[in-house]
Each structure stands twice: as C-alpha cells, then as structure tokens.
Amino acid sequence: MKGRVFVIGLGLIGGSLALCIKKEHPEAEIIGFDINREQARLAKMLGVIDEIAENIPDGAQESDLIIISAPVNDTKSIIQALSKLTLKPDVLITDTGSTKQKIVEMATKLKERGITFIGGHPMAGSHKSGVSAAKEILFENAFYLLTPEDHITSEKIELLKAWLIGTKAKFLTISPQEHDYLTGVISHFPHIIAASIVRQTERLSGNENIIPRLAAGGFRDITRIASSSPQMWKDILMHNRENLIKLLNQWQEEMNFVKELLEEGNEKGILEYFSQAKQFRDGLPTKEKGAIPAFYDLFVDIPDYPGVVSEITGYLAMEKISITNIRILETREDIHGVLVISFQTDEDRQRAEKCILTYTNYTTSIGY
Numbered sequence: 001m002k003g004r005v006f007v008i009g010l011g012l013i014g015g016s017l018a019l020c021i022k023k024e025h026p027e028a029e030i031i032g033f034d035i036n037r038e039q040a041r042l043a044k045m046l047g048v049i050d051e052i053a054e055n056i057p058d059g060a061q062e063s064d065l066i067i068i069s070a071p072v073n074d075t076k077s078i079i080q081a082l083s084k085l086t087l088k089p090d091v092l093i094t095d096t097g098s099t100k101q102k103i104v105e106m107a108t109k110l111k112e113r114g115i116t117f118i119g120g121h122p123m124a125g126s127h128k129s130g131v132s133a134a135k136e137i138l139f140e141n142a143f144y145l146l147t148p149e150d151h152i153t154s155e156k157i158e159l160l161k162a163w164l165i166g167t168k169a170k171f172l173t174i175s176p177q178e179h180d181y182l183t184g185v186i187s188h189f190p191h192i193i194a195a196s197i198v199r200q201t202e203r204l205s206g207n208e209n210i211i212p213r214l215a216a217g218g219f220r221d222i223t224r225i226a227s228s229s230p231q232m233w234k235d236i237l238m239h240n241r242e243n244l245i246k247l248l249n250q251w252q253e254e255m256n257f258v259k260e261l262l263e264e265g266n267e268k269g270i271l272e273y274f275s276q277a278k279q280f281r282d283g284l285p286t287k288e289k290g291a292i293p294a295f296y297d298l299f300v301d302i303p304d305y306p307g308v309v310s311e312i313t314g315y316l317a318m319e320k321i322s323i324t325n326i327r328i329l330e331t332r333e334d335i336h337g338v339l340v341i342s343f344q345t346d347e348d349r350q351r352a353e354k355c356i357l358t359y360t361n362y363t364t365s366i367g368y
C-alpha cells in the first residue's frame with residue numbers, strides 16, 4: 001500500500017509497528033514524532049521511520065494513517081489535539097494503548113468531526129521500553145484487539161488490518177468494556193502482583209543480601225514484568241481502576257482461602273489448589289503469543305567454567321542462529337549449571353539444538 005503513515009510515540013510499540021508497516025508496504029512513507037527528541041532521532045537513525053515531524057500538526061495534516069503509541073493518558077491528550085486539526089477527510093486514526101474505554105470515549109471528539117478512529121491494542125510487548133527495543137517480529141502470532149464503535153464501517157476496519165498485516169498478528173474485535181475487563185484480568189492485574197512480590201521481597205530482605213541472591217528461577221519468572229515502565233503502568237492502572245479494584249477484592253478472598261488451607265494443615269486442599277492451577281496453566285496454548293508469550297527455550301547442561309556461555313553463543317553465531325534471550329538457572333549449587341537460550345521460532349530452536357550437539361558434548365532438552 002502507498003500512503004503517508006504518521007506514528008506518534010516512537011517507543012517499543014510505535015517503533016515495532018513502524019517496522020512491520022515498512023516491511024509489508026515499502027512504498028509507504030513513515031513519519032514519526034516523539035515528545036522525547038532523542039527517541040525520534042534514534043528512530044530515524046535506526047531506520048524505523050523515514051522522517052521526523054516537527055510537531056503533531058506537521059506530521060498529521062497530510063497523513064492517511066495515524067498511529068498513536070504513547071502512554072494511555074498522553075494518548076487521550078493527543079486525540080484531543082488531533083480533533084482540533086484539519087486532517088485528510090479519509091484519514092484513519094488508531095492507537096495501541098493498553099486500555100480502551102477512556103480512550104474511545106475521548107475519540108468521540110474525532111467522531112464529531114467525521115474522522116474515523118479505531119481503538120487498537122497489540123497484545124504482545126515486553127518489560128523493555130524505547131525504540132531501541134523495537135522489533136518487527138514482536139506481534140507475530142499475538143492477538144491484536146480492535147475496539148471499533150458501531151458506526152465504523154467494515155471497509156475501514158479491513159483497511160486498518162491491511163495496513164497492519166505485517167504484524168502477522170490475529171485480529172479480534174471486542175467492545176472497549178470487554179477489552180478493559182479482559183486485559184485487567186490477564187495483563188494489568190498480574191503486573192500489580194509481580195510488583196507486589198518484588199516489594200515484599202525487598203522489604204523482607206533488609207540488610208540480608210542473601211535473599212536477592214537466592215531469588216532464582218521461580219522468582220525471576222513471575223516478576224520479570226515488574227521491570228516494566230512505572231510511568232506506563234501508573235497510567236494503565238488509573239485508566240482501569242474499577243476493574244482492578246474488583247480483581248483485588250477477589251484476590252484477597254483467594255489469598256484468605258490459601259491462608260485457611262495452611263492454618264488447617266489441609267494437605268488434600270493444598271494439593272488440589274496446585275493441581276487445579278497446573279491443569280489450567282498447562283492447557284494454555286503454547287504456540288500463541290498474547291497474554292502468555294510463546295517461548296522457544298532450549299535448556300543446555302553446562303559445566304561451570306569461564307567462557308562456556310560465549311563458547312555456545314559463538315557456535316550459534318557461526319550457524320547464524322539468532323537468540324532472543326539467554327540466562328543461567330541459578331538454582332543449583334553443584335558444578336553444573338543450566339543455560340536457558342530462547343529463540344524466536346521453533347525452527348531456530350531445533351537448529352540450535354543440532355548445532356550444540358554437533359560442536360559439544362553437552363546435554364540439551366526443551367523442558368526442565
């Protein structure tokens with residue numbers, strides 16, 4: 001497709017979408033604006049956008065598609081600012097915010113001017129922020145939630161999907177209310193819990209350095225998202241307060257239930273508690289991204305000697321296999337450790353396993 005695309009907010013999500021659009025529609029011209037000029041300059045330098053706009057009116061006026069990928073509160077102000085401009089009559093405006101009700105409400109200002117706004121939310125991301133973390137494959141296989149209002153025609157929705165086809169995401173249309181409830185349950189609420197576990201651990205650590213040093217696999221897995229942008233999450237919580245208050249009440253009941261099981265020494269009840277959770281968790285789709293991202297992890301038993309990690313990454317580099325993450329499971333005290341290497345695709349993981357088995361005598365597995 002040809003046309004001018006204007007991305008406002010050149011961080012992880014805006015940058016990743018710009019890359020997806022450019023790949024699929026190389027003839028499109030991608031203009032970007034970020035309140036942080038450094039981010040905009042970096043986006044241009046990294047080839048994420050073609051040109052930097054001086055300000056929002058400058059970028060918006062001749063655009064065919066406008067994507068707002070700023071924190072949710074800023075998104076509201078940007079919509080308000082856009083509603084005061086003279087834009088192309090058939091311009092399509094969308095956003096990527098993690099909440100939808102308040103944003104869609106604000107977009108009535110656009111509707112009043114006859115401008116099409118379709119709320120959007122790609123359900124994949126990271127705890128990292130900024131354009132340097134942007135990547136084209138971020139949304140592959142993820143759900144991409146759209147919250148068009150009733151007056152939006154299916155042609156406009158299809159046009160937006162066509163622009164975004166390079167995300168390789170699966171589009172799903174829901175109402176803003178459903179959106180905020182569902183994402184409250186599977187995304188916003190878990191972020192509160194992750195932060196609370198980290199805070200409790202910090203509080204209990206006091207001067208005892210040993211606690212953070214012992215915090216290994218389980219703690220790290222459940223708290224990764226506590227490293228996300230505090231500014232972004234403050235805004236999300238403020239936008240989804242009602243749902244989150246209800247969820248917190250339910251969670252308190254759940255915790256009281258566990259406490260009672262413990263007080264009663266109810267072995268059967270505790271077993272049942274974990275079994276039920278395991279059954280549900282194990283039944284979640286593993287190849288789909290979304291609330292639960294697909295991890296293509298390879299576990300490698302490695303001896304504990306200096307340079308072993310670079311030895312393995314060196315073999316993978318020789319075979320041109322890209323990795324997305326690498327870490328050592330610090331749960332064992334013996335002379336062996338477990339290296340966990342994550343890949344973008346199952347195919348990469350299989351190639352990596354073959355490569356490691358060819359060059360080394362280490363044992364590998366895809367589960368641990």
Ligand SMILES: NC(=O)c1ccc[n+]([C@@H]2O[C@H](COP(=O)([O-])OP(=O)(O)OC[C@H]3O[C@@H](n4cnc5c(N)ncnc54)[C@H](O)[C@@H]3O)[C@@H](O)[C@H]2O)c1
Pocket residue numbers: 008009010011012013014033034035036039069070071072074075078096097098099121122123124125126127128129130131229232236
């Ligand atoms: N991070 C995730 O996992 C994720 C996933 C899906 C959706 N989202 C949503 O997408 C949006 C962007 O998130 P992100 O992770 O890319 O954040 P980010 O911090 O990486 O990027 C946001 C960018 O917006 C810029 N910005 C802030 N206010 C602005 C304004 N008024 N005008 C122009 N630029 C402005 C910031 O300078 C920053 O560069 C948020 O609404 C977030 O809720 C995030």
Ligand SMILES: O=C(O)C(=O)C[C@]1(C(=O)O)C=C[C@@H](O)C=C1
Pocket residue numbers: 097098122123124125126127128186187188225228290291292293
């Ligand atoms: O993977 C992560 O780090 C995320 O937190 C991504 C995540 C999520 O909660 O699933 C975070 C917020 C977004 O609105 C969508 C996706």
